Amino acid sequence: MLKNLPRVLLFAFFSELLLSFLYICVVALLSEYAREIGSSGTFIGLIASAYSVTELFSNYFFGWLSDKYGRAPILAICDLALALCTSITGVVSNKWYLIIIRLITGLFSGILPVGQAACSDLAVDFEQNNIYQSYIIISQGLGCVFGPLLVIILSLLNFEFRGFCLISGLLMFVLSLIGIIFVKETRVFKRPKIHEEKEKLNQNDLDLVDIVGSDDNEEKDSKKTVEKETQQDKKNGDQQDQKNKEEKEDQKKKESEKNTKKKLRFKDMFNKDVIILIAMNYLLLLPLSIIFTILPLLIVDVYNKNPNIYSNIIMFLHGSALTASCLIFYPFLIRKTNNVFAWNYSLIVQIICFIPVGFITNFWIFFAIYAVYIWHCCVNAIQVIAFLIFRSTVGMEGQTVGLSQVFQALSRATAPIIGMYFYEKGILYVVIFMASVFIFLLPFLYFTDIPKLLKRKRSNENADNK
Incomplete structure (x- = not known):
């Protein structure tokens, strides 16, 4: 099922899987750990809700950042920050530090909208978009499957909360490194530019073949060679003019895209359907x-x-x-x-x-x-x-x-x-x-x-x- 998916979607899939897994496990074990470090009942409730409070802001913020800078780099940043925060969660022994680190963890939990937006970037039609979106939900489901199982196993083994956080943080860190090294940005708006560059390279190869062919004919017939060289000079001149024209068009396109991005405001997001x-x-x-x-x-x-x-x-x-x-x-x-x-x-x-x-x-x-x-x-x-x-x-x-x-x-x-x-x-x-x-x-x-x-x-x- 996953082997044919683009790398950025695989990265989003495993990022959301680990986030869902960590959320369920940490929430299940956090209350007891907070009590161990001297938190009262009311303060335990504050610690438990701290993550959700900052999560409100992270979903929109990282969705906006991914529109501006791409999906893969934002996913990698979130994973790296979550790895650090999860590891620190198991180390702190002060209830105030614990609530602060949970607030920071929530700030970097905006993986889901980035993954869902990546699905829309890479889907070729509406039906494929549906399929890709289902994979993101599957990752959440798998986190719900394995999270409770691990909580039960850890409870039976009397495994310490600190050890769980450190191991989980290490897994998230490894995933972020894999994303940084192997996952490249593949947003749709970059594809046409790539295709244009390939077409230019192919055209240059054809021109090179014409030049080589004219050199071979020079040995056979000097007159034809002179004519071909003249034609080639004319062709090169035309190509230079065409190249200058294309560069101007590219410059206009970049300026147009820049202006379009400037025009997009928060209110532009809304229409009746949305x-x-x-x-x-x-x-x-x-x-x-x-x-x-x-x-x-x-x-x-x-x-x-x-x-x-x-x-x-x-x-x-x-x-x-x-x-x-x-x-x-x-x-x-x-x-x-x-x-x-x-x-x-x-x-x-x-x-x-x-x-x-x-x-x-x-x-x-x-x-x-x-x-x-x-x-x-x-x-x-x-x-x-x-x-x-x-x-x-x-x-x-x-x-x-x-x-x-x-x-x-x-x-x-x-x-x-x-x-x-x-x-x-x-x-x-x-x-x-x-x-x-x-x-x-x-x-x-x-x-x-x-x-x-x-x-x-x-x-x-x-x-x-x-």
Whole structure:
């Protein structure tokens, strides 16, 4: 599956895989470590949330940087910084230093929008973009699969948190070095320039053959040689004129590109489609975030299970279902049907899954329903990002995806407020109903208009009209 991918996408895949893996493992182990170094309950909560606070800014910021400087170098910088921060996390023994390093770690966690923007750069059509986006989600799923397993193993072996951080930081450092040495920038806007240079080289080779041919004819016929030399001089003069003309055109093109970049402003990112798709991305994650918020309480209060063990079981299921859906279900669904059917069908199944959850008291029935939900939620998650990039302003793909990830982070921030308010009131079914309502709103927002969306062209009209 991965062997035919461009190197920059492989780099993005493994960067997101390691980031997801580290996030799950560190969050699971950080609370106990914070307690060991003398943090109180409230301060432990601050340490846990510090990463997410600065993550809000990093998603858009690094998306913007990748639009300006390329995807590969920004990925390498993020990996290198995360390697350093992760290693330091396991070394600090002061609670204030720990919260500072978690804030800095969050600042360099903007890998996801850069990887998703790289997918759009290298995809030759909309369908290939969908496939590439699914690979990025697969990397997150694999992190969710192996993260909980490692946490359980480390708990059984009584492995120290410091050792885990140092080993993880070393892995991230090695990945960043591989990216710096072997991964070159391959953004689409650089390709035509490369092709033009190759065509010039090929033309020079043809001219060289003509010159050699004329030298051979000189020995046979001096008159023809003189004529050919005259023609060659004329040709060289024409070529020089053409070269000067091309240089002027290239200079104009560079100036035009420079002016276009100057014209692109934050407001140029937005059009009707982008605004609605970002809102849909927020609503799509909100139900899942609500369930994640109340899940530990559900496991204890409703299912009477050990939250440490069964929360990791759910997380393992989450990653497995996510990965399997991207690898098997989503390609099959798109191949056999179309984007409109896939979207509406997946939403309907998710709504059906939410209806009985508030009345179920058996953990394993909940386990099965949750698997079906994640299996179908993945389809919509891929589609939203693919359509968002498809309708983004040319040259601002990274910023657009980064802004969408900011709203996803806001979704994770608002979900606990919604979920815990109703859960504390003792009306669990209202929590589930609220989650299903958010999903139910999605098709009415936009996706009944998918056929028209596909016919629209990506444009830079906002900047061009200025």
